[in-house]
Amino acid sequence: MKRNILIIGGGGVARVVAHKCAQNNAVLGDIHIASRTLAKCHAIIDSIHDKGSLQRPGTLQAHALDAMDIEATKFLIRATRSQIVINVGSPFLNMSVLTACIETGTAYLDTAIHEDPEKVCENPPWYGNYEWKRRQACKNARVTAVLGVGFDPGVVNAYARYAMDTYFDSVESIDIIDVNAGSHGRYFATNFDPEINFREFVSTAWSWENNAWKANAMFEHRKDWDMPVAGLSTTYLTGHDEIHSMSKNLGVPNIRFWMGFSEHYINVFTVLKNLGLLSQHSVRTARGQEIVPLEVVKAVLPDPASLAPAYSGKTCIGDLIKGRKDGLPQEVLIYNVCDHKTSFEEVGSQAISYTAGVPAVAAAMLIAEGTWDIGEMVNVEELDPKLFIALMNRMGLVTRVRSAQGDHIVDPQPDVIEASTDGKLLNYG
Amino acid sequence: MKRNILIIGGGGVARVVAHKCAQNNAVLGDIHIASRTLAKCHAIIDSIHDKGSLQRPGTLQAHALDAMDIEATKFLIRATRSQIVINVGSPFLNMSVLTACIETGTAYLDTAIHEDPEKVCENPPWYGNYEWKRRQACKNARVTAVLGVGFDPGVVNAYARYAMDTYFDSVESIDIIDVNAGSHGRYFATNFDPEINFREFVSTAWSWENNAWKANAMFEHRKDWDMPVAGLSTTYLTGHDEIHSMSKNLGVPNIRFWMGFSEHYINVFTVLKNLGLLSQHSVRTARGQEIVPLEVVKAVLPDPASLAPAYSGKTCIGDLIKGRKDGLPQEVLIYNVCDHKTSFEEVGSQAISYTAGVPAVAAAMLIAEGTWDIGEMVNVEELDPKLFIALMNRMGLVTRVRSAQGDHIVDPQPDVIEASTDGKLLNYG
Numbered sequence: 001m002k003r004n005i006l007i008i009g010g011g012g013v014a015r016v017v018a019h020k021c022a023q024n025n026a027v028l029g030d031i032h033i034a035s036r037t038l039a040k041c042h043a044i045i046d047s048i049h050d051k052g053s054l055q056r057p058g059t060l061q062a063h064a065l066d067a068m069d070i071e072a073t074k075f076l077i078r079a080t081r082s083q084i085v086i087n088v089g090s091p092f093l094n095m096s097v098l099t100a101c102i103e104t105g106t107a108y109l110d111t112a113i114h115e116d117p118e119k120v121c122e123n124p125p126w127y128g129n130y131e132w133k134r135r136q137a138c139k140n141a142r143v144t145a146v147l148g149v150g151f152d153p154g155v156v157n158a159y160a161r162y163a164m165d166t167y168f169d170s171v172e173s174i175d176i177i178d179v180n181a182g183s184h185g186r187y188f189a190t191n192f193d194p195e196i197n198f199r200e201f202v203s204t205a206w207s208w209e210n211n212a213w214k215a216n217a218m219f220e221h222r223k224d225w226d227m228p229v230a231g232l233s234t235t236y237l238t239g240h241d242e243i244h245s246m247s248k249n250l251g252v253p254n255i256r257f258w259m260g261f262s263e264h265y266i267n268v269f270t271v272l273k274n275l276g277l278l279s280q281h282s283v284r285t286a287r288g289q290e291i292v293p294l295e296v297v298k299a300v301l302p303d304p305a306s307l308a309p310a311y312s313g314k315t316c317i318g319d320l321i322k323g324r325k326d327g328l329p330q331e332v333l334i335y336n337v338c339d340h341k342t343s344f345e346e347v348g349s350q351a352i353s354y355t356a357g358v359p360a361v362a363a364a365m366l367i368a369e370g371t372w373d374i375g376e377m378v379n380v381e382e383l384d385p386k387l388f389i390a391l392m393n394r395m396g397l398v399t400r401v402r403s404a405q406g407d408h409i410v411d412p413q414p415d416v417i418e419a420s421t422d423g424k425l426l427n428y429g
Numbered sequence: 430m431k432r433n434i435l436i437i438g439g440g441g442v443a444r445v446v447a448h449k450c451a452q453n454n455a456v457l458g459d460i461h462i463a464s465r466t467l468a469k470c471h472a473i474i475d476s477i478h479d480k481g482s483l484q485r486p487g488t489l490q491a492h493a494l495d496a497m498d499i500e501a502t503k504f505l506i507r508a509t510r511s512q513i514v515i516n517v518g519s520p521f522l523n524m525s526v527l528t529a530c531i532e533t534g535t536a537y538l539d540t541a542i543h544e545d546p547e548k549v550c551e552n553p554p555w556y557g558n559y560e561w562k563r564r565q566a567c568k569n570a571r572v573t574a575v576l577g578v579g580f581d582p583g584v585v586n587a588y589a590r591y592a593m594d595t596y597f598d599s600v601e602s603i604d605i606i607d608v609n610a611g612s613h614g615r616y617f618a619t620n621f622d623p624e625i626n627f628r629e630f631v632s633t634a635w636s637w638e639n640n641a642w643k644a645n646a647m648f649e650h651r652k653d654w655d656m657p658v659a660g661l662s663t664t665y666l667t668g669h670d671e672i673h674s675m676s677k678n679l680g681v682p683n684i685r686f687w688m689g690f691s692e693h694y695i696n697v698f699t700v701l702k703n704l705g706l707l708s709q710h711s712v713r714t715a716r717g718q719e720i721v722p723l724e725v726v727k728a729v730l731p732d733p734a735s736l737a738p739a740y741s742g743k744t745c746i747g748d749l750i751k752g753r754k755d756g757l758p759q760e761v762l763i764y765n766v767c768d769h770k771t772s773f774e775e776v777g778s779q780a781i782s783y784t785a786g787v788p789a790v791a792a793a794m795l796i797a798e799g800t801w802d803i804g805e806m807v808n809v810e811e812l813d814p815k816l817f818i819a820l821m822n823r824m825g826l827v828t829r830v831r832s833a834q835g836d837h838i839v840d841p842q843p844d845v846i847e848a849s850t851d852g853k854l855l856n857y858g
Contacts, residue, residue, distance in 0.1 A: 187703045195715075271700040274616045276729040283728040286624075291718060296725045299712040300705040 002107055002368045003029035006082035008067050008097055009089035010040030012192065012305045012349040013111060013150070016357025017086050018044045019347035020395065022053040022060065027365050030059035032080045035089065038064040047348045067093045073100035083107060084364050088357065091115040091196060095130055102134065102141050107367050111150030111356050112196070113241040120199050120280060124206045124213045125244035131377065138377040145377040149363040150356035151336070152178055152257075152317055153242035155392070158385035159319045159334040159399070160246060162412065165385075167332050167403070171323035173254035176242065180260055180352060181230035182313030182340045188268045189302040191352040195294055198278045201269060205239040208247040208255040219266060223258055228402060229337045230316040235260045245379035272297060304353075311340035311350040333402040334410065346396065355397060362391045386412035431536055431797045432458035435511035437496050437526055438518035439469030441621065441734045441778040442540065442579070445786025446515050447473045448776035449824065451482040451489065456794050459488035461509045464518065467493040476777045496522045502529035512536060513793050517786065520544040520625060524559055531563065531570050536796050540579030540785050541625070542670040549628050549709060553635045553642045554673035560806065567806040574806040578792040579785035580746055580765070581607055581686075582671035584821070587814035588748045588763040588828070589675060591841065594814075596761050596832070600752035602683035605671065609689055609781060610659035611742030611769045617697045618731040620781040624723055627707050630698060634668040637676040637684040648695060652687055657831060658766045659745040664689045674808035701726060740769035740779040762831040763839065775825065784826060791820045815841035 005021050005028050007014055014033065021031045033041040041062030048060060061080070067073050067089055077085065077100060087097045087110040094114035101108040114130040116122075122129050131147055138145050148154055156176045164171050180191065190197040205216040221237035235258035243255050261269075272278050277293045284290055318335025336355065343354035363380075366372035372383055380388075389399050390413045399410045434450050434457050436443055443462065450460045462470040470491030477489060490509070496502050496518055506514065506529060516526045516539040523543035530537040543559040545551075551558050560576055567574050577583055585605045593600050609620065619626040634645040650666035664687035672684050690698075701707050706722045713719055747764025765784065772783035792809075795801035801812055809817075818828050819842045828839045 188700075267696065268700050268704070271617075271697050272704075275697070275701075275726070277706070277726070279729070283725070285720075285724040285728045287724060289718070289720060289724070291714075291720050291725055291728075293725055293729055295714040295716060295718070296712070296720055296722055297704070297706070299714045299720075300708070300722055 001370060002083035002373060004080060004082045004084070005029070005031050005364060006077055006080055006085045007031070007033045008035070008065065008073075008085060008087045008093065010035030010037055010044065011088070012308065012353035013088040013357045015044050015047065015305075015349045016347050016353050017088055017360055019048055019051070019053045020358055020361035021364070022048045023055055024361065024365060025055050025058045027368050028084075030061075030080065030082070032059075032061050032063060032076070032082060034063040034065035034067070034076060036064065036066055038062055051346075051348070053347075068096050070096050070100050070103070073097060074104050077101070077104045077106050084367055085109065086360050086364055088360065090193070092117055098131070098134060098145060101145065102137050102143050105141055105143060107373065108143065108145040109149055109360050109363055109367075110147060111154060111360050113148060113153070113244070115196070115199065117280065120203050125248060126241065127244050127379070135377045139375070142375040143377075144367055144373050144375055146363050146367070146372065146383070147377065147379050148241050148245070149360050149380050151359055152176060152240065153245070154359045154380050155336065155355070155397070156317065156319050157242050157246055157380035158383070158388050160250060160252075160321065161381040162385040162389060162410075163319065163321045163332050163334050163401075164250065168321065168323040168325050168330055171250075171252045171321055173256070173322045174246065174250075174252055175320040176240070176255075176257045176318075177225055177227065177233075177235060177320060178257070178259045178317045179225070179227050179230045179233040179235065180315045181233065182311055182315060182351065184307040185310050186302055186307065188264070189307055190304060191307070191350070192304050194298040194301050194304075198269070198272075198294065198297075200238060200240070202273060202278050205237050206243060207237055207257070208243050211253045225258070225320070227316045228333075228335060228400070228407065229314055233260050233316075234262075246381055249379060249381050305349070308340075308344045308348065308350040308353075311344060314339050315351045315355060317355065331403065334399065335402070336397050336399055338397065358392060358395050358397050359388075362388055362395055365391060430799060431512035431802060433509060433511045433513070434458070434460050434793060435506055435509055435514045436460070436462045437464070437494065437514060437516045437522065439464030439466055439473065440517070441737065441782035442517040442786045444473050444476065444734075444778045445776050445782050446517055446789055448477055448480070448482045449787055449790035450515075450793070451477045452484055453790065453794060454484050454487045456797050457513075459490075459509065459511070461488075461490050461492060461505075461511060463492040463494035463496070463505060465493065465495055467491055480775075480777070482776075497525050499525050499529050499532070502526060503533050506530070506533045506535050513796055514538065515789050515793055517789065519622070521546055527560070527563060527574060530574065531566050531572050534570055534572060536802065537572065537574040538578055538789050538792055538796075539576060540583060540789050542577060542582070542673070544625070544628065546709065549632050554677060555670065556673050556808070564806045568804070571804040572806075573796055573802050573804055575792050575796070575801065575812070576806065576808050577670050577674070578789050578809050580788055581605060581669065582674070583788045583809050584765065584784070584826070585746065585748050586671050586675055586809035587812070587817050589679060589681075589750065590810045591814040591818060591839075592748065592750050592761050592763050592830075593679065597750065597752040597754050597759055600679075600681045600750055602685070602751045603675065603679075603681055604749040605669070605684075605686045605747075606654055606656065606662075606664060606749060607686070607688045607746045608654070608656050608659045608662040608664065609742075609744045610662065611740055611744060611780060613736040614739050615731055615736065617693070618736055619733060620736070620779070621733050623727040623730050623733075627698070627701075627723065627726075629667065629669070631702060631707050634666050635672065636666055636686070637672050640682045654687070654749070656745045657762070657764060657829070657836065658743050662689050662745075663691075675810055678808060678810050734778070737769075737773045737777065737779040737782075740773060743768045744780045744784060746784065760832065764829055764831070765826050766829070767826065787821060787824050787826050788817075791817055791824055794820060
């Protein structure tokens with residue numbers, strides 16, 4: 001059993017994580033929130049108290065932390081007696097926080113791959129550039145590190161593993177489809193940190209085709225999908241974290257990621273990119289100021305967290321998997337639909353933050369309880385997905401499957417989980 | 430007779446002005462070029478020597494000057510014994526340079542209205558906010574100040590005056606039409622300083638309708654015109670300097686300015702404006718830098734001067750004037766067509782700089798010679814336009830008129846001007 005959570009980050013996903021930890025503090029113990037900006041942590045804590053989210057009275061504390069500072073992070077882990085760190089800060093922090101966890105023997109979770117501010121779209125597999133170099137160090141220290149356990153990456157990895165185990169004898173292709181059919185009502189905004197958001201689209205879009213990496217241009221390949229609830233949805237082949245581990249771990253020859261974009265989004269993005277305003281490299285103004293254009297774009301765009309109150313509509317994210325079962329062709333879409341307004345009412349963040357934050361807390365609960373506390377570094381598809389999916393069904397992210405047989409909720413182990421107020425999560429009854 | 434020119438500015442228009450002054454230094458005397466960046470002045474001087482533009486051997490010197498510094502400007506005027514200042518620097522400098530001229534008894538010319546960096550699109554008439562407040566001071570000092578003597582404002586004001594005097598008994602409307610049918614081959618660029626360029630379009634577009642100011646939104650009113658050479662040209666009602674003096678001086682009930690824009694230009698402009706990237710007001714980045722977004726946009730866009738070598742096509746700018754003559758309706762388009770490549774070959778700048786710079790030098794020659802040295806502040810339409818138009822015909826900007834009677838060159842006084850190598854410009858023979 002592991003107890004006490006240190007959440008690193010103060011944005012929309014951290015807010016979801018903190019609320020969900022609070023809703024499950026009988027299992028998770030003390031909850032600590034650390035960010036460079038202390039006020040953000042306090043705002044989250046106020047929101048948890050306002051909504052009465054704590055499952056039972058318990059510790060809920062804010063801390064100022066520069067998580068690039070490994071020693072400071074280690075000190076805070078020890079001072080708070082945290083046994084699980086949920087890192088939902090900037091992806092630039094991953095390696096620092098992971099190091100602090102390895103050196104203190106603390107379990108580590110994140111929801112997005114490590115990034116170097118100086119580099120964009122590195123060579124695949126991306127995990128090989130940073131995280132996987134620490135696999136042996138995790139094993140030596142018996143540290144559990146679950147990489148990329150948000151929705152995508154994260155749940156979509158578990159979906160792939162679950163579907164392959166359940167519905168297929170062999171799989172030919174996995175198309176991960178991420179569609180936001182919601183509206184924030186603003187001229188233009190990104191749904192998370194614009195700096196991170198745009199970095200996904202400014203360079204090569206890697207896909208895994210016929211068991212090899214293929215370099216595509218962003219917005220080169222368009223595909224329209226008939227998605228549940230969202231309807232006909234236009235998406236573009238996009239580079240994304242999960243392809244970089246699933247291609248190694250699943251033995252599937254074709255894995256692609258498709259993200260939904262409106263024409264308006266693409267137009268604004270194209271203008272900014274072509275003008276050089278998405279550049280990471282500083283320019284010099286006529287007045288002699290050195291400035292990174294992308295940081296200015298970020299400064300003028302709406303704060304993603306500010307969009308949540310007015311956000312309406314739903315997200316639909318899932319895996320369309322094609323292969324064979326019992327000698328016959330089989331096609332399955334395994335997916336979740338999440339509502340922006342419902343998410344906001346529950347935790348004060350929209351569905352994109354909600355879908356990223358809930359899985360990390362479900363994973364933390366499985367580590368706390370022991371099932372996923374495997375003492376090494378893994379990506380989500382390497383873990384048994386059944387309890388994870390079952391737990392999320394009860395935490396607000398319901399999994400459905402659409403196939404030739406119809407469309408229905410998936411509940412892999414209906415009997416094993418019970419609500420608990422005494423710190424006992426699972427009931428293997 | 431006035432002699433010796435101080436050119437203030439180091440951009441594309443300053444380059445044209447310097448070349449044209451050099452081509453006429455028998456009349457104009459010594460030529461001095463001053464800019465904050467001395468290297469820009471040296472580059473212009475090198476270009477004049479490369480092209481052998483000096484009419485006869487004479488002084489051609491570069492100076493470093495911050496023209497916001499009135500005392501430094503006065504010192505340079507006196508040190509160079511300049512009797513005419515051609516101000517083609519930033520419009521933010523106008524009032525400082527004008528003050529230096531008044532206090533040293535020097536003739537003053539500019540090509541664009543004064544602007545305050547803190548204000549955009551002030552109340553009409555714009556000249557009333559700054560320049561006209563110094564009319565009495567000019568009169569007292571017997572200082573000639575010709576405001577806005579580029580192409581538009583400038584030549585289009587003279588065109589209006591000339592056409593009214595020549596082709597009309599009464600005029601109902603003047604539509605000034607500015608179309609650039611050229612191409613620079615880049616994704617997006619402005620033809621002059623982006624900071625000044627965009628300021629024209631970010632706020633109210635004032636027009637003069639039925640003898641009153643009318644406030645329009647930018648891109649609210651579109652009109653397609655059949656223009657000589659350029660063909661069918663899409664334009665939008667735009668606020669512009671010349672309306673603010675012509676409405677006062679000409680007694681014409683309707684005066685509008687139309688600028689040509691491509692859909693691509695409007696799209697890029699709209700994205701930048703809606704995102705807040707054209708703002709004059711500084712924003713704070715996540716790293717704590719205070720920065721004016723518009724200055725960053727300027728920094729990433731191509732330097733307008735860099736476009737000239739690849740620029741192809743032509744500009745067409747003129748006045749479409751409607752009224753009555755001898756009791757009958759009359760419609761006249763008085764215009765100039767200028768070629769980007771020819772301009773570049775002659776002076777190293779494209780047609781937009783060329784059309785702005787040549788008129789200022791023609792005006793300087795008329796001041797040097799005495800005809801326009803009227804010892805007070807005026808806008809161009811207050812001066813006799815005939816010699817001005819005749820002189821420009823010989824300097825590279827040919828005036829044409831299109832009416833029901835056909836399309837022909839206008840040469841108001843074919844006999845009065847002769848080429849001169851002895852400092853004698855006009856031959857009233």
